[in-house]
Amino acid sequence: MQKIHHKIILTLVFVFAAFWSCKQGFLDKVNPNQLSVDSFFKTEDDALASVNSAYGASQRLELWGRKYFFLFDLLSDDIKGNDPLFADGQTLAAYSFNAGSETVTDIYKGCYRGIERANYTIANLNTLKDSTTAKVLRIKGEAKFLRSLYYFDLVANYGAVPLRTKVNGSANDLTPMDRTPANQVWAFIEKDLTDAEGLLPDSYDGADLGRATKWSAKALLGKAYLYQKKYPQAAAKFKEIIDYSVANPTKLGLMKNYRDNFVEVSDADGSYVEFNKESLFEISFAGADRTGGFNTWGQDGSNAPGEGTFRAIEYGFTIFGNTSPSLDIVNAYPDTDPRKRMNMFGPGSTYYPGKVATPYSRSDWQHKKYSNLGSANGTGDDVQNYQGSSINMRVIRYADVLLMYAEALNAPASGNGTAFDPAAVLAIDQVRARVSLPGCGASDPSSLFSAIVNERRYELWCEQVRRKDLVRWGIAKTVLGSKFVVGKHELLPIPQTELDLTSGMKQNPGY
């Protein structure tokens, strides 16, 4: 009997001990439903997926998927809002928006979403087994480019913003951050883009087409210098691009057809013209049928191809018609400029419902840029049927670089430079020559500046640069009228929710 007792006690002690010993790791449970941060970012492919998501942020509704074009077009004199325009859009057109504006908040939010994804990519590249392979270095360059792209719109439009550069892994790191002075943000952008220049390749093939290149980085860096009025640096950076174009005209340069920049396939020959040689960076949208997926517009949460943009539907006169070209632009755009009818439908235009050229019967002017209506590939009812567009949104193209180069060279007119530079006129005339227009004929800094202002307006109409240009040049009030309050509207307000959650954060003046 005694023996049995001992055995029982031993068994119990054993069981007891067994439970003690399983303590190690017993409480460490891994989520089986989703990849854990601990198991991700182990390979080059993970790194690539991560940077792809940073690109993906640009497609979202808050940015190029929808709000980006609304915000910057409505704040410029490129377009006018029509009656069905959403209420928040109306406040933009009227410059009566405040810190609660949904659109102003969305751009801010969309940019930071991209920044967070880029930060996550950059922060984790160092944890890879080999973080020096060509691909990893390229990914690093891409992430830095993207981060700069997003910060650019923040600093250029909101001024000082929180400069978040590290990965925010957990809620407790999500503490509010006050605004970082704009010059520091600019410096950070310069640093990132300088790094990216060195890390990125000249071009891509096949499946990688559309990733940021060395030239994307240089163009954005030049633009960053220009916005900071660092004209010599800007001119030097643009010059590098122009020199490359001269040496490699098939790789980089103006497209023969102006409209090839706003369609998927060329009106001229039906060739595929996205990611063309003029494009230095564009936001890629795709639909299986090149019309944009109905269910996936503006999302990056889809597993199916077909992320479309709202551009065609929102501006399309056959359906939503939220905006039209402003009367100013219609009146100012010389009829002799072929770009006018390439960008707009007007009396006498034709378009292609059902791929048969049909007379445009309206008496007003409507959007043609970035529209499938009138595109060789599109059909007349595309917009109605699919509500989305898969035409890529161009962010920087070579024509823009040429014009920015001219502006940098003509710095004196902007108040900082010294002398008239004929190279600037050459750059502008290149852009004009493409659409068979005569030279601009500028002969002094002042007339050159006027030429730049006009050329940018006509060449880059509705490409979301106008408002930034006007502000940059200090002529916004002159152009936009009294609705633009000097000292206030140069910057957008910091979103109210951000202010609410960050004690001590100061709003931009006037809001």
Add this chain to the structure above:
Amino acid sequence: MKQRQYYFLLTAVIGVLSISIASVAQDVAMAHNIKFLQQENTTPSQSLKAVLKGLETEYGVFFTYKNASLDNKTVNFNLKSEGDINKLLDKRLKPQKLKYKKIDNRYVIYSEGEKIDFKLIKKISVKAEQESFTTYNNLESIPALKVERMSIIINTADITVKGKVVGESGEPMPGVNIAVKGTATGTTSDADGNYSITIPDNAILIFTFIGYASQEIAVGNRSVIDVSLVPDVKTLSEVVVVGYGTQERKDVTGSIASVDIKTIRDVPIQTADQALQGRMAGVDVQSNSGIPGGGVKINIRGVGTTNSTEPLYVIDGYYPGNINSLNPNDIASIDVLKDASASAIYGVLGANGVVIITTKRAKSGKPTVTLDSYWGQQTPRHYLNLLGNRDFATVSNNAKDNATIDDNFNNFISGKPGNINPLDGSNRVPSLKDLNNLPKYDKTTGSGDQVGKEINTDWQKEVYRTAMTRNHNLTISAGNDNSRLLVSVGYLKQDGVLKGTGFERMSLRLNGDVKFNKLTFGSNIYFAQEKRQDNSGGRSGGATTSITKASPSLAVYNSGPSYILGFNGNVRERDGQDAGNPLRDLIINDQINRNYIGLASIFAEYEIIPGLKYKLNLGGDMNIGYNRGYNPVYVSSDYDYRQLATLNEYNGRSFGLLAENTLSYEKTIGKHKFNLLAGYVARQSLFSSFSAGKNTFPVGDLIRVASAGKSATGYEGNQYNSSQLGILGRINYEYDKRFYVTANIRRDGSSRFGKDYLYGTFPSASLGWRLSQEEFVKNISFISNLFLRAGWGKIGNQDIGDYKYRAVINSYPVYTFNQNTLSTGGTLSDAANSKIRWETTTSSNIGLDISILNNKVSLTADYFDKTTSDILLTTPIPISTGYDGQPTTNVGKINNKGFELASTYQDKAGDLTWALGGNITFIKNKVVEINGDKSFIPGAIDGASGGSRPITRTEAGHPVGAFYGLVVEKVLQNNSEIYYNDAKDGNSGSTYGGSTLKPGDIKFKDLNGDGKIDAANDRTYIGSPFPNYSYGFYGRAGYKGFELQIQFQGVQGSQIFNLARYWTEGMQRNFNYDNHTLNRYISENTPGNGSVPRANSNDANNTQISNRYIESGSYLRLKNLTLGYNFNQIFLNKLHSISNLRIYATASNLLTFTKYTGYDPEVGAGYADPNNYAATSNLNRNVDNANYPIPKTLLIGIQVGF
């Protein structure tokens, strides 16, 4: 299948019953006294007994007889002259009216007509070595081994026993039943408690009295037997189950409430709420729904968090258990640990309180079999007063006309059924347009005499029914001091009062105990299968809501040639809010949810040295949930059809494991008494699920398996697992029965916590001082007990979801390169909170226990203050972090303060005994902090307009889930009232969302005085779902065999948001209305009752979330009324084997006193996940969207014990 299972179970029950009846019958027969006898001698008359003695030696036989039967009997007898003994006996005994029977060589002599158990006698005659007659006092006392060669005389002299029955404190007890065990003899005590009874020698007397423990007393040689009866449950020696042990009720220093098991033992409990609701102070119990098997929601001492407030259920030491899947018949006791000082021993599981349930176990002694069956019916308590077809048409036309006028006849509102008919210049629904030509039954929609009459469907009558319910429970218990087993088999079938709903449960329990010297083993094994049918499409917003919307001018059936399944449907376009044909949806759909539940635990306890015990407790539970929903094709009209049959199946499996080691030591040194406990606990749970759907099934709906479906509609699966480790310790110290100290500590680690907070420590302590042991109280004679308690503790709530602390990768954000090349993606999903941890509840408690007048009256009062901090809430984060989702962080704080009072009183007079009890709870619930005092949590979404206007808000300074909306000022009576003076913007006055008001519209209060009514500035808190106090009281009375139980329960001061009225009084859609709309504003001359606005199908104002829908939620409910009759022992003895027989009738929810106009003031939880009947939100408490009503129940039952 269903039928077969039922019969199988029935057969098993009958089989077990027959065996027990047979064996028990035998026992009873044995117990009958036997009467025997015998014979003579030749010469003159001799004593018959003496003659028999002589015959014994002469013939070598033995005699057995009853002593008394042969007294004074003489015979003439000459031994020598006689030959055959049989003839001899024949001749002598017959004249004496005596008979005999030979068994082997034994003659049993007995009186004519007397029944003798010859089998027993044969059994006794075994073998022995004794020659002469032996006298025994009864047959059973004969030592069997010595009997074979012995003649037996049984003494049966009747004696008279007298005595007095008194109660515990010596008071005489009249009306006590006194029965002789095993006979039909009995009496009752008189007014002074005296009794006198003539009984056979050595009988056993049984004293029984309702409310008192029955006593069996062997009479022996005594002629005077005084008896003192003891109440059945002595309050003071009651034992309560605390975590990891038991304690005497009187010594408990924490706050523990127990269900007085007497109050539920004899009441049929269909659902757990009936065992708990209104029976304990501070324990708020609500049925989730009136749907059978809907389960309960329990809040202990208020709603302490916006997350789950489910208490921990500990069932026979295993946790977490599930009270809803338990067979309520198996429950032996329910104890609720209410405050932290009591529940802290359960660490991170104890914050919402702990409900400890102990199931029945076998006792040593004679095997018992108990069968308890009841049958009954349930009916809806209350119907809404909805309109008939003519009234409906009138209001509907009025609504459309008003909308048309508002719209200036131009703009017709699209998307609203019944609104559109621009061609005839009217918005009216064509079929209702002309009151003289309302829809009539035709040959396809009506039958016989219906044809040609106006259609007037009462949908409530069509879908509600009198539902049958039945329950059978068989408990067999047997065992001795060393091993015992209890087997309980239960079967419950409940149809729902709403057609297409029902619940069925089969359960089996095996509880065993084995003692092996110092080692004790025990096991608890429970299996149950539950089957729920629920075609109602959800307990809120499903069929019960549709019924209130369905048009009375829609016929139920339609046998038209194209009408598949024969149900009629709406003739106008549906828009998703329509009711359709509610009966059809309840009948043709096939939604079944099955649960297979198993729970097994074993424990071993070893006493190492006296007082020192080691206990190992191991257990596991599983729950396999299987849902299947089949929705067939139907065509009920051109607009109301389902094209593809769909089948969806869901399979969820959860497994839990628990291992606990505890060491306890008990020691008394002089006046010091210690009880120490230490333990180590490991727990783990795993869950996985898989679901899939298909559509397009063979015509006829006969084949309803997935393989028969043509196309898959989707499939998914998930897995979750979690684990927990803990160490615990407790000290109970008692000094001189005067001072008591309890201190607990538990340290828990959980897989749900972030690395930095992997372990939490939860201490608690409580003190008690028995004032009644002190000299200054001892002298107060009427005080029997006075005990002052105080406690404090800190506990955790780990019910925060799995994996919250670890960030995961979202691989959805992809990008398209090269025109159409879809890339892979992967980035941080929403921000995770690595510092996520338990919610902490800190509570203090002060209590007083008083018993006076010899414990006749007892009273317990408690005051508590409980604060839950670190409540997990989603927190807004700066946009610049770049995350979309809001992480959950430990930020909120909620306080509950309350006062509880519970009292019982028991007494008796004559044959009447009674007990009264009651409890009342006052709780003040207040949110202290949400996200650093800045924001609020929106609660239930109105759902009615498809909009997203929350009905409730949870904000600092207010109760959790307080109602929030506009305030009605009045119904505008005429145009001049529209323009009011405080309109600062010079506009026409109050507007909402830009719509201009007309006479008959509601004017809401302009709270901020800016001249316009808007959601941003004019909404305020308009009600609280919490009562000022809730209460329950009961009475119990016994008179002879009758007993009456009555229990009331109620709440006072709560409000209900009657969301159903959004539809029934909104008058904005072509749905049915309730009869309040007959008092609507029609014109200045017919302004109605002044509170119901005009009908307007284009309304954007009157139906705003406002206090228009707020009603008082106060109610008092006769929760239970039971009348039972216990057949007394004397009667039962005539039935032989039956030892206990009771019949009863019960009514539940029989009467409800309330002003609430909805189905039931006990709203139950609003929307809940149908796969998880326990999960409900505290944020939408008392939002009633015509929730499934709680029915009224009438039952009759029988309890039979063998």
